[in-house]
Amino acid sequence: MNLDFSDDQKFLQEEANKFFTKEDTLKRTRAIMESDEPYDKELWSKVIELGWTAIRIPEEYGGLGLSHLELCVIAEEIGKSLAPIPFSSSVYMYTEALIESGNEALKNSLLPSLADGSAVGTFAAAESLAPVSSENIQTVVTNNAVSGTKIAVPDVEAATHVMVLCKNGNNVELRSVALDASGVSVTLQANIDPSKSFYQIDFNDVESELISEDGWSRWEHLLDQAAVLVAFEQVGGAQASLDMAKAYAMERYAFGRAIGSYQAIKHKLADMYISLTLAKSNCYYGAWALSSGSSELGLAAATARVAATKAFQLCSKENIQTHGGNGFTWEYDCHLFYKRSKVLSLNLGSEAAWKEKLVTNLDKSNSIGSNQ
Amino acid sequence: MDFKDTPEQAQFREKCRSWLEANAELKVGQGRTVEGNLDEYLQKAKAWQKKKYDAGWAMLHWPEEYGGIGASPIERIIWSQEESKFDVPGGVFEIGLGMCGPVMMEYATAEQKKRYLPPMAEGKEIWCQLFSEPSAGSDVAGLRSKAVQDGDEWIINGQKVWTSGAHYSDFGILVVRHDPELEKHKGLTFFFVDMKSPGIEVKPIKQITGSAGSGSGFNEVYFNDVRIPDSQRLGEIGDGWKVAITTLMNERLAVGDARGSDIEDALTWAKEQDFNGEPLIKHGGVREKLADWFIEANGLKYTKFRTISALSRGGTPGPEASITKIVSANKLQSIGNFGIDSADMAGMLRQDSGGDLHAFQMAWLGAPGLRIAGGTDEILRNIIAERVLGLPQDPRADKGLPFKDIPQGSAN
Numbered sequence: 012m013n014l015d016f017s018d019d020q021k022f023l024q025e026e027a028n029k030f031f032t033k034e035d036t037l038k039r040t041r042a043i044m045e046s047d048e049p050y051d052k053e054l055w056s057k058v059i060e061l062g063w064t065a066i067r068i069p070e071e072y073g074g075l076g077l078s079h080l081e082l083c084v085i086a087e088e089i090g091k092s093l094a095p096i097p098f099s100s101s102v103y104m105y106t107e108a109l110i111e112s113g114n115e116a117l118k119n120s121l122l123p124s125l126a127d128g129s130a131v132g133t134f135a136a137a138e139s140l141a142p143v144s145s146e147n148i149q150t151v152v153t154n155n156a157v158s159g160t161k162i163a164v165p166d167v168e169a170a171t172h173v174m175v176l177c178k179n180g181n182n183v184e185l186r187s188v189a190l191d192a193s194g195v196s197v198t199l200q201a202n203i204d205p206s207k208s209f210y211q212i213d214f215n216d217v218e219s220e221l222i223s224e225d226g227w228s229r230w231e232h233l234l235d236q237a238a239v240l241v242a243f244e245q246v247g248g249a250q251a252s253l254d255m256a257k258a259y260a261m262e263r264y265a266f267g268r269a270i271g272s273y274q275a276i277k278h279k280l281a282d283m284y285i286s287l288t289l290a291k292s293n294c295y296y297g298a299w300a301l302s303s304g305s306s307e308l309g310l311a312a313a314t315a316r317v318a319a320t321k322a323f324q325l326c327s328k329e330n331i332q333t334h335g336g337n338g339f340t341w342e343y344d345c346h347l348f349y350k351r352s353k354v355l356s357l358n359l360g361s362e363a364a365w366k367e368k369l370v371t372n373l374d375k376s377n378s379i380g381s382n383q
Numbered sequence: 384m385d386f387k388d389t390p391e392q393a394q395f396r397e398k399c400r401s402w403l404e405a406n407a408e409l410k411v412g413q414g415r416t417v418e419g420n421l422d423e424y425l426q427k428a429k430a431w432q433k434k435k436y437d438a439g440w441a442m443l444h445w446p447e448e449y450g451g452i453g454a455s456p457i458e459r460i461i462w463s464q465e466e467s468k469f470d471v472p473g474g475v476f477e478i479g480l481g482m483c484g485p486v487m488m489e490y491a492t493a494e495q496k497k498r499y500l501p502p503m504a505e506g507k508e509i510w511c512q513l514f515s516e517p518s519a520g521s522d523v524a525g526l527r528s529k530a531v532q533d534g535d536e537w538i539i540n541g542q543k544v545w546t547s548g549a550h551y552s553d554f555g556i557l558v559v560r561h562d563p564e565l566e567k568h569k570g571l572t573f574f575f576v577d578m579k580s581p582g583i584e585v586k587p588i589k590q591i592t593g594s595a596g597s598g599s600g601f602n603e604v605y606f607n608d609v610r611i612p613d614s615q616r617l618g619e620i621g622d623g624w625k626v627a628i629t630t631l632m633n634e635r636l637a638v639g640d641a642r643g644s645d646i647e648d649a650l651t652w653a654k655e656q657d658f659n660g661e662p663l664i665k666h667g668g669v670r671e672k673l674a675d676w677f678i679e680a681n682g683l684k685y686t687k688f689r690t691i692s693a694l695s696r697g698g699t700p701g702p703e704a705s706i707t708k709i710v711s712a713n714k715l716q717s718i719g720n721f722g723i724d725s726a727d728m729a730g731m732l733r734q735d736s737g738g739d740l741h742a743f744q745m746a747w748l749g750a751p752g753l754r755i756a757g758g759t760d761e762i763l764r765n766i767i768a769e770r771v772l773g774l775p776q777d778p779r780a781d782k783g784l785p786f787k788d789i790p791q792g793s794a795n
Contacts (some may be wrong), residue, residue, distance in 0.1 A: 012394075012457075012695050013385050014688040080384060257772050272775040274761070284767055285706045289682030292703070296685045299384050318678040344712035366674040373650055373677060374664055 024084035031092035043095040049168040049208035055096040059128030072122035079301045082204040090247025097166030105132020112222045133170040135161035145227040156216045166179040167210040175304035181228035186219040199330035204350035235312035245319035252326035256333040283326045290322035323352040399465040407469040428472040431507025442504040449500040456694045490617035511552035513543040513681030518795035530559040539609040549602040563787040571623030582609035592748045641711040641753040644746040646680040702771040712753040719746030
C-alpha cells in the first residue's frame with residue numbers, strides 16, 4: 012500500500028511552497044485584483060523558468076516528461092497561494108489536449124513552445140447560461156473555419172491559442188485556434204473573482220486546426236483529468252482558509268479569552284478539518300486514478316471534485332465567519348479565498364453537474380471502487 | 384502511488400490467507416455467524432480465538448512470551464484485512480485485547496502479565512472496561528465510585544454504566560476515586576478486578592433498539608463492598624487518570640468505522656426501490672444524497688489507506704484518522720433514515736431480520752449510540768480542535784477545586 016506522493020514529489024511541493032511564499036503571492040493576487048492587469052506577468056515568467064509548464068510534456072517535444080502526480084503537488088500550492096497566473100487553463104487543459112492529440116504537426120509546432128512559455132493555451136466551451144452539452148453547442152466549424160461565440164473563457168490575454176469545443180455537422184470536435192488569427196474578437200467579461208479574468212470570444216470564420224475528431228469524449232476525459240488537478244487547488248485553498256481561521260481564533264479575544272477556546276468556534280473549525288480531510292483523501296484517490304490511467308477516472312474525478320468543492324466552499328465561508336466583521340472587509344484576505352472557491356467550483360462545470368456525473372458513474376457500475 | 388503490497392507484505396498476506404482458508408469459510412455477502420444465542424456465540428468466538436492463538440495469529444504484535452510474534456503495525460492490518468473477509472465470530476475480545484491488554488502490559492507485574500495475558504489472548508478469559516458512570520460520561524474523570532483502603536485490600540462501592548460485555552466477562556479494569564478531597568484528576572486510582580468477586584452485580588441495559596445483553600451489549604455494574612487486593616492496583620495511588628488515558632488512547636484507535644448500512648446498501652436499495660413508477664435512484668434528491676454519502680465513505684476509505692501507507696513505510700500516521708467515527712456514525716444515521724423513509728408508510732413497520740429495510744431500521748436505531756460511544760460527536764470535535772488544530776482548552780469551572788466541592792447538576 013503506497014497511497015502517497017514520492018519523496019521527490021514531496022520535495023517539489025516544498026519547493027513550490029517556498030517559492031510562492033517568497034514571492035508573497037497573496038499580495039500579488041490582491042494587486043491583480045485591484046488593477047487592470049489580467050494576471051501577474053512577472054510571477055508567470057518565473058513559473059515558466061521553474062519548468063512547471065513543461066512538467067507533462069514529453070521530452071521529445073522539449074518537456075520534462077513527468078507524471079500527473081508532479082502537477083498535483085504544484086496544484087495544491089497554487090491553490091494555497093491563489094497565484095494569479097494562467098496555469099490551469101494552459102497546463103491542465105490546452106497542453107493536455109495536445110499531448111493526447113493525434114495531430115502530430117500541431118504537437119510539433121506547439122508543445123515545445125508551451126513547454127518554454129512562448130505559447131500559452133486556454134479553452135472555450137460555454138456559450139450560454141445552460142451547461143454545455145454535446146447537443147447544445149452552437150459554435151460550428153466548416154472547412155476548418157470556426158464561427159460562433161464563446162463566453163467565460165479564462166486567461167485569454169495571457170494566451171496565444173485557444174481550444175474550441177465546436178460542431179462539425181452533428182459531430183463535436185476539439186479545435187485549436189491562434190488568438191492572433193483574423194476573425195477573432197475578444198471582450199473582457201466582469202466576473203465574481205477579480206483576481207481572475209474571463210472573456211467573450213467571437214469567432215468569425217477563423218482558421219483552425221483539428222485537435223480531436225472524437226471531440227465530446229475527449230472533452231469529457233480532459234475535464235475528468237483537470238477536475239483532479241483543480242481539486243488539489245481547491246484542497247490547497249481550503250487548507251489555507253482553515254489555517255487563517257485557526258490563527259485568528261488564537262489571536263482574537265472576546266469576553267476575556269481567545270475565541271478559539273469557545274466550542275462554537277472549535278466545532279466549526281473541526282468541521283472544516285473533517286471536510287478538508289475527506290476532500291484530501293478523495294483527491295489522493297483521484298491522483299491515483301489519473302496517474303495510473305485507471306478506468307475509474309470518471310468516478311474518481313467526480314468524487315475528488317465534489318468533495319474538494321464542498322471543502323473549499325465550507326472552509327472559505329466559515330473563515331470569514333470566524334473573522335467576524337474583519338472577515339467582511341476588503342483589507343483582510345478572507346474574501347480572496349471565498350471568491351476563488353466559487354470560481355474553482357464553476358470553472359469546469361458546477362457542483363450539481365459533477366454530482367450528477369458521480370452518481371451516473373455509481374449507477375452504471377456494479378461494484379464501487381476496486382482497490383483492496 | 385499504488386495499492387500494492389511490498390514483496391514481504393505480499394508474502395505475509397499469503398501466509399495469513401492460506402491459514403484462514405484452511406481454517407475458516409469465506410463470507411458470503413455480508414454473511415456473519417449467527418449471533419442470536421449468546422452462549423452459542425460465545426462458544427464459537429472462544430473456539431475461534433483459541434484456534435488463532437494456537438497457530439500464533441491471536442495477538443500478532445504482542446511479545447512471544449504472551450502468545451504474540453512481535454508483528455509490525457502493517458502486518459496487523461494485513462491480518463485483519465484478510466480475517467475480515469472470512470465468516471468468523473468477532474467482537475467479544477476487542478475491549479480486552481484492545482484496551483485492557485495494553486494497560487496490563489504497561490502497569491502489571493511480571494507475574495501478573497504471565498498469569499493474565501496469555502488466557503486473554505487465548506480467549507479463555509474475557510475482559511471488560513469499567514470507566515463510565517451515571518454522573519460521568521464525557522467528563523469521565525468526574526466519576527464517584529469510591530475506593531477505601533483496608534489493610535492489603537481496597538473496598539469498592541459505587542456504580543459503573545455502559546460496560547460492554549460485563550455479563551460475560553471474567554475480569555475488568557476499573558478506575559475509582561480514592562480521595563474526594565483532592566482535585567478531580569488527582570483523586571483517582573486504577574485496579575483490575577475479578578468480575579466474579581462477591582458484591583458485583585451486573586444488570587443489562589435495555590437500549591433504544593429494545594434489545595439488552597446480547598452480543599457485546601451494555602450493562603450497569605454495581606459494586607457493593609467489593610474487596611480488591613492492593614496487588615491488583617495498576618499504577619500508583621492517585622495515578623488513576625494517567626493509567627486511564629493509556630486505555631482511552633487505545634480506545635480511540637480501536638473505535639473506528641460505525642458498522643452497518645453503508646453507501647453500497649443505499650445504492651443497491653435506490654436502484655431496486657420504486658418511486659412513482661421509476662427506480663428511486665432517478666430521483667434528484669436521492670442522487671444528491673448518494674453523492675454526499677459516497678464522498679464520505681470513499682473519503683474514509685482512502686483516509687484509512689493513507690494511514691496504512693504511512694505505517695507501511697515505517698512512519699507515523701498523521702491525525703487524519705481522527706475523523707473516522709464522527710463521519711461514519713452520522714453517515715450511518717442518515718443512510719438508515721433514507722432507507723426507512725423511502726419505504727413510505729411501510730417504513731413504520733418493524734421488519735424481520737435479513738432484509739434491507741430491517742438493516743436500515745437497525746442502522747437508524749443503533750446510530751445514536753454510535754454517535755455517543757467512545758467519545759461523543761462533541762467530544763471528538765473538541766479533540767480535533769485541541770489536539771489536531773492546537774486550539775486552547777475551554778476554561779474549566781472545576782479547575783483547582785477539591786472534587787467534593789465541584790458543582791453538580793440535578794441530572795448528575
